[in-house]
Every structure is written in structure tokens, then in C-alpha cells.
């Protein structure tokens with residue numbers, strides 16, 4: 001975890017996001033410092049995943065500005081919702097990795113190829129170099145011996161660990177996790193948590209996690225943000241949020257999930 005707070009690498013300024021008549025984010029402001037590990041917790045439907053999807057440019061937004069790794073993206077007034085251009089998308093995908101709830105591994109590729117393909121195709125890395133790096137990463141997540149297996153031969157927890165290695169293979173500055181354990185049986189959560197806990201010690205890596213698993217919020221974050229109805233109601237260190245939450249809504253939420 002970080003001791004020093006650096007300059008922001010992610011910054012939402014007055015971002016508004018609507019799905020038809022539903023406003024999910026209304027003039028949303030939020031920033032994450034380089035190297036910071038931040039967890040978003042909060043009720044279902046409050047807009048947490050939408051924040052991540054906007055960051056990955058998987059969702060356009062209608063108003064405001066998003067700054068990511070020194071590049072600003074904003075809606076052009078009068079031209080409709082902001083849609084990332086191909087060039088923006090490539091730039092963002094270079095800096096930002098995402099780990100999804102559903103692993104999303106390529107079923108027809110071995111574990112090793114799943115990790116190797118993006119650096120070779122997107123970054124133009126030599127295959128031998130990408131393979132050496134992939135083996136190091138698979139070793140880090142405890143799966144080097146499964147490199148020639150196919151995803152279907154792995155447990156959900158193992159598949160998610162491969163997905164983390166795959167995201168890291170792109171050497172991202174920012175790693176986003178969207179409920180990385182919610183598709184897993186409870187006994188498999190621990191192995192994924194332990195890999196993410198290890199990553200939390202990587203000083204330069206910025207991590208933003210959306211999770212319903214409070215152990216993640218407690219164990220890997222510098223800052224926990226309680227999100228409700230499209231805004232951050234309360235934020236602080238894990239000790240503050242879990243030990244002495246100030247807002248009634250935060251207390252209600254925590255007592256419902258920790259019950």
C-alpha cells in the first residue's frame with residue numbers, strides 16, 4: 001500500500017451519465033492518486049460498475065471530463081455523448097487493465113496464450129519475450145504448472161488468477177477490478193484475494209476495486225469509498241469506514257452486509 005499520496009492518475013470532473021431517463025452519475029467528482037488502492041463499496045445498482053465501465057470507455061458519458069493518465073476525455077457540447085475514438089481506446093487500453101467478474105478468458109487458447117496474445121498483438125512485443133514474462137506472471141499467481149491447460153480445465157478461482165496475470169501482462173498503470181470474486185464459490189475467494197493482496201504492495205500500480213466482498217475493502221485498500229445513488233457518501237481508511245463510520249447510510253449498509 002502507498003504511504004505517499006501522488007498526483008491523480010484518474011480524475012472524474014462533473015461527469016454525468018444517463019441511461020435513457022435514468023441518471024446514474026450526476027456531476028460526479030472523484031479522483032485516485034497514482035499508486036493508490038481504492039475500493040468502492042455500496043448497494044446494488046448505485047453505479048459502481050458504471051464508474052469502471054466509463055473508465056474503460058465501455059460506456060459513453062453525457063457531461064463532464066475524465067482525465068486518465070494525463071489524457072483528458074470530455075463530451076463535446078452539442079455533439080451528443082462522448083464516444084472514445086479508436087486512438088483514445090488504444091491509448092486507454094495500454095494504460096488500464098480490467099479484471100471482470102466473469103474471467104472472460106479465450107476458451108480455445110491455452111492459459112499461456114491467453115496471457116501472451118495481447119502484449120504481442122497490441123504492444124508488438126516479441127513472442128519469446130511475452131512468453132517469458134507470461135511465465136513469470138503465471139508463477140506469481142501460482143499457476144505456472146497450468147500453462148498448457150485450457151480454461152475449461154481450471155476452477156473459477158484459477159481462471160480468475162489467469163485473468164489477473166493477463167491484465168498485468170500489458171504492464172498497466174491502472175488495474176480495475178469489477179467484482180472479481182462474485183462468480184466464485186466462497187471457498188475459492190481466498191486464493192484470488194491473496195493474489196490481489198500481493199498486488200497491493202506494488203507501489204506504482206494504481207488499483208480501483210468494486211466489490212461486495214468486505215475483506216477486499218479491509219485488506220487491500222488505502223481508501224474505501226461508500227457509494228450510494230451515484231455519489232460517494234463517505235470515504236476514509238478501512239479503519240475509519242469499518243471502525244467508526246460517520247454516516248447513518250454507511251452504518252446501515254455495513255450492518256446489512258456484515259450481518
Ligand SMILES: Nc1ncnc2c1ncn2[C@@H]1O[C@H](COP(=O)(O)OP(=O)(O)OP(=O)(O)O)[C@@H](O)[C@H]1O
Nearest residue numbers: 019022024042043044045046047048049050051210
Ligand atoms: N446498459 C444499461 N442500460 C440501462 N441501464 C443500465 C445499464 N447499465 C447499468 N444500468 C443501470 O444503472 C444503474 C447502476 O448500475 P451499476 O451496474 O453501475 O450499479 P452497481 O452499483 O455496480 O450495482 P451492482 O453492485 O449490482 O453491480 C442501475 O440502475 C442499472 O440498472
